[in-house]
Amino acid sequence: MNPAALRELVPAVIGVLVRRGADFASAEDAVQEAVIRALETWPDGSPSHSSGGAEPVRDPKGWLIAASWRRFVDARRAEESRRGREVAVAAEPPPGPTPVTDDTLRLYFLCAHPSLSPASAVALTLRAVGGLTTRQIAAAYLVPEATMAQRISRAKRRIAGESFDRSGDPATVLRVLYLVFNEGYGGDVDLAAEAVRLTRQFAALTDDPEVAGLLALMLLHHARRAARTDAEGRLVPLAEQDRGRWDTGLIAEGVEILQAALARDRLGEYQAQAAIAALHADAPTAAETDWPQIVEWYDELLRLTGSPVVRLNRAVAVGEADGARAGLAALEQVDPSLPRYAAALAYLHERAGEHVRAADLYAEAARAATSVPEREHLTRQAARLRHPRP
Amino acid sequence: MKYLLLKHYRGGPEPVVDYGTIDRWSPDEVDAHMRYMSDFAAKLQSTGEFVDAQALSPEGTFVRYDGEGRPPVTDGPFAETKDLVAGWMVIDVESYERALELAGELSAAPGPNGEPIHEWLELRPFLSNKAETAE
Missing domain, CATH: 1.10.10 (Arc Repressor Mutant, subunit A)
Incomplete structure (x- = not known):
């Protein structure tokens, strides 16, 4: 035990x-x-x-x-x-x-109740469904334990009037689980692994292709984790990752879950994202990536979500499929105030051979970065272009 | 997302209220100001948004490396420094709008005659330590 x-x-x-x-x-x-x-x-x-x-x-x-x-x-x-x-x-x-499985399923819905803020829903889910202690959750999110305790009790007060017996919309639960997954490591708790565990359990309790889609997406991303950073903790872009370090077991499982979900013909955003991740996982080398098909999936994803971030990522994929000029043209349809706009623009200009312009854009992107690993990565990109090795 | 609320002794835009320095206030005015600050922190504690708060002494020293085997060089303090940080509060909130709202509230701390001092506070987002998983 x-x-x-x-x-x-x-x-x-x-x-x-x-x-x-x-x-x-x-x-x-x-x-x-x-x-x-x-x-x-x-x-x-x-x-x-x-x-x-x-x-x-x-x-x-x-x-x-x-x-x-x-x-x-x-x-x-x-x-x-x-x-x-x-x-x-x-x-x-x-x-x-004591109908155990039903109770566990209801807890997922209750803890992800739409009246809760995302941070509160995450904290409550990790404690009541994940069984983590307040101290562990506080350490993972780098806040004092007292603050996390208050966040959780406020969340519980907010949903005090909600019936324990009502089901909810799986999409609210999926959003919470995806947020947990994207936190990665923190404190002594591996939140990405915890998110996978909780999503696996949720998928076993529900019958929704989108739940399977999110599980597949997580497994396919999780499979690449060892390759995503180098020995010094630097970010390694997908194209440069050592594919031998990808976890083939997780990839196979993710692909299988995704295929079963897609076969049910009820496409949703997580399935579409997982399909893109699966196409990356399928390619033996970065050069062999099926970019035209990835662009098609981005078109689906854009149709499903209308998300500006998807439009941005799609432009980068178009750049790979049809050349940098086509990518830059696609980027013209994208809102320039998005956090990663400058990074995408820099990348496409580099692909177009305009290294001076690309270096300036990488530097601009580094200033706009919202995370330390990303800022460092973009700073190194600018440095690499400005100081080419002889 | 986490934000730093930075309080300056000096620096930043021109004050809109001339509240002088706190050592010129009456004891009751000082008490009321301090109580407002600690109530504010306690409230954030109870909403699950408080991370850290720290006051700094105005006396500071500049320090730098001076080469192998030599002690670090110190300089200052400088009475005329343009920008002087007085302290900070770190909050963990849902949105930029919420951070603005809280900064506005903290800036309303009372000064002379119990009137809000409209102090300029600097709001700075933290960089996350985690890169997004999406590629």
């Missing part, structure tokens, strides 16, 4: 407490406290019968339910004595069936 296995029990145990009559917010708090207790007191990751004994508990889930319920009852009693009223909660839980 390692911490990861413990975390997997969390949504089901919250569900059990809610089925026994606890409100979601109190149930979630009680389970979080029990998890923290477990992490502190199970030195080998397994619960023991007593503090002195080393015999592991056979039923960690039963232990977690019992410990959480006890905490819930204690908290309720404390609350009621504060208010000077009689305790109305039974110390022994009422019996009843």
Whole structure:
């Protein structure tokens, strides 16, 4: 019973407490406290019968339910004595069936409720569905633990009136999971891997080709992670990545999931993005990339989303498929205020052989970059063009 | 997204209210100002948007490397420095608009006669440490 296995029990145990009559917010708090207790007191990751004994508990889930319920009852009693009223909660839980998978699915919808801000939905999802502790989430997002705790309790207050039993729109959940995925590493938690795990679980609970599409997209991106940065942590662009370091197992899985989703003929943005990622994954070398087909997928994606960012990426793909001039022409349809506009323009000018102009644009793009790795990468691009190796 | 709210002793655009330096204010005015700042931080704590706050002494020294085996060279402090940072607050918010709103609120801290000082604050976005996954 390692911490990861413990975390997997969390949504089901919250569900059990809610089925026994606890409100979601109190149930979630009680389970979080029990998890923290477990992490502190199970030195080998397994619960023991007593503090002195080393015999592991056979039923960690039963232990977690019992410990959480006890905490819930204690908290309720404390609350009621504060208010000077009689305790109305039974110390022994009422019996009843516990439809675990349904509860877990509902937790996804509740934690991604549209009334929550993206940051709150992410935090609540990581705690209640992912089973992470507040401290881990705070470390991953580089904010104080107290701030993260407040963010989570506010989120819970905001959805306090929402029924636990209502389903929602999978698209809201997908947005939250994709945000988590894009955080990558942080603190001691690998958020990208956690997002993959949560999306895998969500896909198993739902029957929606877009959920499969996002899972495929994540797997195909995750497969390239080792190749995306070099030994010194510098960004390596797709065309220069060592494709031998791509995880072929993840790619095969992603492609298979994507093909099954596409076969259902209900295309959505995540499937289209995954299709583009799959075409990159398919190419043995960067030169063998099927750019015309990638442009077609960008056309689909643009039709589905109308997103200016997609239009920008499409222009770069057009530059690969039909030459830099065509790419630059496509870029003329793009809003120049987009964060990566200058970077795309620089790249296409370099491809067109205009190195002086490209270097200036890379420098401009570096100033507009929103992340340190990107800024450093763009700065090096400018430096490379301004100081060509003899 | 994280933003730095930078408070300057000097520098930035011309003040719109002449609130003088805080050591000329009455004790009650100073207290009210300090209370406003700490209430503001506490409020951000409770909204889950607070990251960090730090006040800096106005006394600073410039330091630089002076070659192998030599002690660093120091210079200053300079009374006439144009720009002097007084402290900062780091916030983690949903949008640029929210950051503007909070900066505006902090700038309304009371000064002499309990009137808002309309202090100029500098708002700077953090660069993320993570590159986007998309290629």
